[in-house]
Amino acid sequence: xxxxxxxxxxxxxxxxxxxxxxxxxxxxxxxxxxxxxxxxxxxxxxxxxxxxxxxxxxxxxxxxxxxxxxxxxxxxxxxxxxxxxxxxxxxxxxxxxxxxxxxxxxxxxxxxxxxxxxxxxxxxxxxxxxxxxxxxxxxxxxxxxxxxxxxxxxxxxxxxxxxxxxxxxxxxxxxxxxxxxxxxxxxxxxxxxxxxxxxxxxxxxxxxxxxxxxxxxxxxxxxxxxxxxxxxxxxxxxxxxxxxxxxxxxxxxxxxxxxxxxxxxxxxxxxxxxxxxxxxxxxxxxxxxxxxxxxxxxxxxxxxxxxxxxxxxxxxxxxxxxxxxxxxx
Amino acid sequence: xxxxxxxxxxxxxxxxxxxxxxxxxxxxxxxxxxxxxxxxxxxxxxxxxxxxxxxxxxxxxxxxxxxxxxxxxxxxxxxxxxxxxxxxxxxxxxxxxxxxxxxxxxxxxxxxxxxxxxxxxxxxxxxxxxxxxxxxxxxxxxxxxxxxxxxxxxxxxxxxxxxxxxxxxxxxxxxxxxxxxxxxxxxxxxxxxxxxxxxxxxxxxxxxxxxxxxxxxxxxxxxxxxxxxxxxxxxxxxxxxxxxxxxxxxxxxxxxxxxxxxxxxxxxxxxxxxxxxxxxxxxxxxxxxxxxxxxxxxxxxxxxxxxxxxxxxxxxxxxxx
Numbered sequence: 001x002x003x004x005x006x007x008x009x010x011x012x013x014x015x016x017x018x019x020x021x022x023x024x025x026x027x028x029x030x031x032x033x034x035x036x037x038x039x040x041x042x043x044x045x046x047x048x049x050x051x052x053x054x055x056x057x058x059x060x061x062x063x064x065x066x067x068x069x070x071x072x073x074x075x076x077x078x079x080x081x082x083x084x085x086x087x088x089x090x091x092x093x094x095x096x097x098x099x100x101x102x103x104x105x106x107x108x109x110x111x112x113x114x115x116x117x118x119x120x121x122x123x124x125x126x127x128x129x130x131x132x133x134x135x136x137x138x139x140x141x142x143x144x145x146x147x148x149x150x151x152x153x154x155x156x157x158x159x160x161x162x163x164x165x166x167x168x169x170x171x172x173x174x175x176x177x178x179x180x181x182x183x184x185x186x187x188x189x190x191x192x193x194x195x196x197x198x199x200x201x202x203x204x205x206x207x208x209x210x211x212x213x214x215x216x217x218x219x220x221x222x223x224x225x226x227x228x229x230x231x232x233x234x235x236x237x238x239x240x241x242x243x244x245x246x247x248x249x250x251x252x253x254x255x256x257x258x259x260x261x262x263x264x265x266x267x268x269x270x271x272x273x274x275x276x277x278x279x280x281x282x283x284x285x286x287x288x289x290x291x292x293x294x295x296x297x298x299x300x301x302x303x304x305x306x307x308x309x310x311x312x313x314x315x316x317x318x319x320x321x322x323x324x325x326x327x328x329x
Numbered sequence: 330x331x332x333x334x335x336x337x338x339x340x341x342x343x344x345x346x347x348x349x350x351x352x353x354x355x356x357x358x359x360x361x362x363x364x365x366x367x368x369x370x371x372x373x374x375x376x377x378x379x380x381x382x383x384x385x386x387x388x389x390x391x392x393x394x395x396x397x398x399x400x401x402x403x404x405x406x407x408x409x410x411x412x413x414x415x416x417x418x419x420x421x422x423x424x425x426x427x428x429x430x431x432x433x434x435x436x437x438x439x440x441x442x443x444x445x446x447x448x449x450x451x452x453x454x455x456x457x458x459x460x461x462x463x464x465x466x467x468x469x470x471x472x473x474x475x476x477x478x479x480x481x482x483x484x485x486x487x488x489x490x491x492x493x494x495x496x497x498x499x500x501x502x503x504x505x506x507x508x509x510x511x512x513x514x515x516x517x518x519x520x521x522x523x524x525x526x527x528x529x530x531x532x533x534x535x536x537x538x539x540x541x542x543x544x545x546x547x548x549x550x551x552x553x554x555x556x557x558x559x560x561x562x563x564x565x566x567x568x569x570x571x572x573x574x575x576x577x578x579x580x581x582x583x584x585x586x587x588x589x590x591x592x593x594x595x596x597x598x599x600x601x602x603x604x605x606x607x608x609x610x611x612x613x614x615x616x617x618x619x620x621x622x623x624x625x626x627x628x629x630x631x632x633x634x635x636x637x638x639x640x641x642x643x644x645x646x647x648x649x650x
Contacts, residue, residue, distance in 0.1 A: 037585075038555065038556050038585035038586040039392075039393040039396065039426075039555055039583045039585040040393045040394055040395055040396045040397070040585070041393075041396050041426060041427055041429075041430065041441070042396075042397060042441070043430075044438070044439050044441075045435065045437065045438060046437040046438075047437070049437070050437065062369075062370075063369045063370040064370050065370060065397075066369070066370040066371050066372075067370070067372060067395075067397040067398045067400070067401040068397045068398075070397070070401070071397040071400070071401075074444060074448070075439045075441050075444060076439070078439035078440065078441060078443070078444040079437060079438055079439035080437075082433065082437075082438070082439060082440065083436065083437040096369075096370075096371055097371050100371065100373070103412060105375065106413070107375070107376035107379070107380070107409060107412070107413040108375065108376075108409060108412070109374060109405050109406075109408035109409035109412060110408065110412065111371070111372070111373075111405050111408060113408075114404055114405060114408045114451075114452055117451045117452070118404070118448050118451060118452075120451075121444075121447040121448055121450075121451040122444055122447070122448075239368070239369055240368060267369050269367070269368035269369040269370070270368045
């Protein structure tokens with residue numbers, strides 16, 4: 001049992017989540033001012049003692065101001081470090097720049113690694129994050145990284161749907177890209193259901209197809225069978241949502257009776273909400289790793305699952321030095 | 330001796346005009362580089378040509394209106410250049426954002442200037458060139474060489490050239506922090522020095538003048554013009570104490586918030602800043618605003634760095650072009 005008191009602070013990215021986490025832990029969010037000067041510099045003042053505390057700073061680095069939210073996190077960490085906090089954990093439910101994790105062109109940066117270095121340079125002792133875009137990102141850090149999975153939440157959600165809406169209807173788990181097959185398979189295994197994959201045909205394959213094929217067939221290839229079944233797409237990020245729309249259209253065309261999508265992070269940049277509204281998707285389920293209450297009004301298909309209980313349990317176990325792995329069971 | 334052929338200039342998007350001027354002065358084309366934001370707000374950069382084995386100079390003031398975006402872009406550019414096998418990376422930061430946040434004023438405050446220094450080193454920068462850092466101690470925040478250029482010689486020459494005909498002058502420091510800088514200027518000009526000391530009486534902020542300005546031209550010397558409220562208040566008090574004219578010469582013009590409106594309404598006759606921060610729009614709105622070009626000084630500094638020569642001698646030789 002640790003003698004250091006647990007304190008939660010947050011920046012401006014997602015105060016609602018912090019309050020929910022604090023509520024789960026039967027405590028309140030600490031007092032800190034995080035704002036901007038007239039010249040757009042970030043300002044942080046921590047208004048209560050954090051001396052020798054086990055500090056958790058909750059801040060997804062998400063849109064619309066990725067760089068501002070990242071800077072808020074770093075400045076808060078610097079302030080807490082200088083105020084003699086015992087240990088500082090960054091709770092980053094959505095890790096911005098995670099998709100910039102490899103050199104896909106010559107002379108490209110690996111910005112995700114740069115961000116990891118920045119976080120360590122600021123003085124973070126540990127990171128708690130959720131469904132990292134690729135697990136290798138943990139290796140970018142020299143400090144412990146807890147990558148919490150939404151898989152149990154999704155499995156639970158689908159089981160509930162199975163009882164209330166799917167009834168006896170057969171369903172199939174679908175990965176909308178080759179990159180996410182592992183994630184989708186983990187869920188299909190848990191649910192003892194079938195797996196299907198949608199991937200984009202490469203140009204060579206496109207060229208070999210005859211012109212009589214439709215646009216969708218040229219663009220997407222389905223591996224597996226969805227005829228007469230409910231298709232459930234599993235993905236980690238919904239950004240522009242063009243892939244989701246294309247996938248759902250292809251699935252319906254291939255005989256799926258309904259398409260659901262379960263996605264961890266709802267980034268929804270540009271006109272993503274319009275694309276979802278126009279798509280064949282019956283329901284799009286996301287977590288609240290990024291604040292999206294404002295999008296629920298625009299998109300009735302959107303459902304939001306809370307991650308506060310999972311994150312708060314992870315934090316509680318970190319605080320008490322217990323195993324984090326068993327949360328998933 | 331190093332050849333200029335292995336030198337690359339890369340501009341971030343914060344201040345392309347500065348980079349253009351520097352490029353002309355160095356007679357080196359800017360390397361192709363594209364910086365943009367993804368739809369989700371993330372910064373993305375693409376280098377358009379090889380920098381392998383080159384000494385790369387990345388030009389990016391970390392200034393408003395988007396300090397954090399400009400810092401992030403600088404760091405991402407450095408990361409890209411480093412992974413593209415450059416030999417040496419110098420960050421040319423004419424204005425160092427967060428420079429005012431260089432000490433703990435209250436308990437439980439960050440020292441964000443130090444944090445920024447750490448981030449710049451972490452990204453892989455080998456050297457920093459900056460100008461008129463808010464505090465010289467900021468050089469000590471870095472573990473890498475920092476060349477802090479001074480605008481002071483250019484400011485002195487501007488005063489000698491443009492205010493020569495105006496009669497007896499007195500140099501004003503608008504705060505106790507900046508007296509040292511103001512004294513350097515007053516020594517060069519061989520004139521008196523006065524100080525405006527900020528005081529807080531209850532809710533109201535006031536200033537007390539130490540020294541005499543009656544019948545003299547008051548020349549305020551500062552490092553940063555931000556909201557300009559201090560400058561406006563200073564000018565008002567100096568006029569009420571008998572100054573015939575009030576001018577202000579400041580190294581960096583952030584001009585945030587209502588600064589332009591404040592300036593236009595103030596008793597300040599002229600505000601002279603350098604082009605360390607881009608000012609295209611604001612200079613149109615404010616006829617009082619004058620801009621000194623400091624790129625020749627940076628140009629000279631870069632040439633000396635490339636050839637391994639002393640930087641110190643550069644300042645004393647300088648002439649406004």
